[in-house]
Amino acid sequence: MPPLNPPSSWPEGTADDLGGARSSRWRARLWWEIGIVLALSVGRSAIYSVLSLIQALGREESLGGQSQALNPTADAEQFWDVLYQLLSQLFAFAPIALAVWLLWEPGRSAFARIGLDFRRFGGDVGRGILLLAVIGIPGLGLYVAGRALGITVQVEAAPLDPSWWTVPLLLLAAVRAGLTEEVIFIGYLFDRLRRLGWGWWAIILSTAALRGAYHAYQGPGPVIGNFVMGVVFGWCYRRWGRVMPLVIAHTLIDVVAFVGYPLAVALVPGVFGPTPGASATPTPTVSATP
Numbered sequence: 001m002p003p004l005n006p007p008s009s010w011p012e013g014t015a016d017d018l019g020g021a022r023s024s025r026w027r028a029r030l031w032w033e034i035g036i037v038l039a040l041s042v043g044r045s046a047i048y049s050v051l052s053l054i055q056a057l058g059r060e061e062s063l064g065g066q067s068q069a070l071n072p073t074a075d076a077e078q079f080w081d082v083l084y085q086l087l088s089q090l091f092a093f094a095p096i097a098l099a100v101w102l103l104w105e106p107g108r109s110a111f112a113r114i115g116l117d118f119r120r121f122g123g124d125v126g127r128g129i130l131l132l133a134v135i136g137i138p139g140l141g142l143y144v145a146g147r148a149l150g151i152t153v154q155v156e157a158a159p160l161d162p163s164w165w166t167v168p169l170l171l172l173a174a175v176r177a178g179l180t181e182e183v184i185f186i187g188y189l190f191d192r193l194r195r196l197g198w199g200w201w202a203i204i205l206s207t208a209a210l211r212g213a214y215h216a217y218q219g220p221g222p223v224i225g226n227f228v229m230g231v232v233f234g235w236c237y238r239r240w241g242r243v244m245p246l247v248i249a250h251t252l253i254d255v256v257a258f259v260g261y262p263l264a265v266a267l268v269p270g271v272f273g274p275t276p277g278a279s280a281t282p283t284p285t286v287s288a289t290p
């Protein structure tokens with residue numbers, strides 16, 4: 001990926017190229033900006049997720065005997081409930097819009113800068129499907145192994161009930177999750193940390209660690225799996241210079257998880273279904289948590 005140039009309103013080069021107070025002010029501005037974006041999005045969720053894991057580890061019941069709702073569902077008869085779920089999903093796009101806005105430069109689209117456009121859509125789809133196979137299949141295996149060992153929380157997705165709004169809401173949740181993580185973890189943080197003078201591998205590993213922490217509520221297995229996913233996605237972005245294949249792959253992975261989960265429960269109830277001692281028919285719900 002070619003080097004990213006700072007906006008015309010910023011000094012040229014990285015903070016290390018500047019001197020004294022000017023460098024200090026620029027670093028402070030970048031760190032404040034990073035902090036605000038993370039507080040609105042993945043950073044806040046990562047903190048709550050880590051606290052959730054700590055709380056789960058402190059319970060007498062093992063992680064394998066606990067469950068964590070991934071996509072809670074609404075009552076099909078409640079119009080207002082569905083409306084509030086839709087609004088919740090739409091408002092969850094706000095941090096994505098903020099990150100894109102902050103990346104915008106006079107005369108240069110942020111979408112073009114991070115490769116979140118349709119100029120190479122055919123190639124992006126192909127790369128996204130490749131990443132789905134490379135990341136999604138091993139990730140499923142890691143989840144199954146974690147459930148078998150009792151170290152991974154049971155993740156519950158919404159049942160595919162006959163309500164017309166169920167699948168659209170789940171698809172919207174998958175798109176939102178893919179855009180949130182890839183635009184912020186990859187597009188935004190790679191740009192900002194690079195401007196601070198960080199090396200590529202320091203950026204890839206640190207953002208992958210944050211991605212793992214973001215999913216800590218699911219247990220140690222998914223933390224490892226998402227860290228590996230972050231490393232692979234970060235390397236791909238460094239090589240391709242485009243976020244779109246990552247968004248496509250992430251969205252497809254979540255579509256399989258959100259919509260395909262009921263089928264997996266029916267086929268392998270011992271792994272994907274309720275654990276011994278739990279309710280035979282758990283009632284999950286649709287939520288904005290990726």
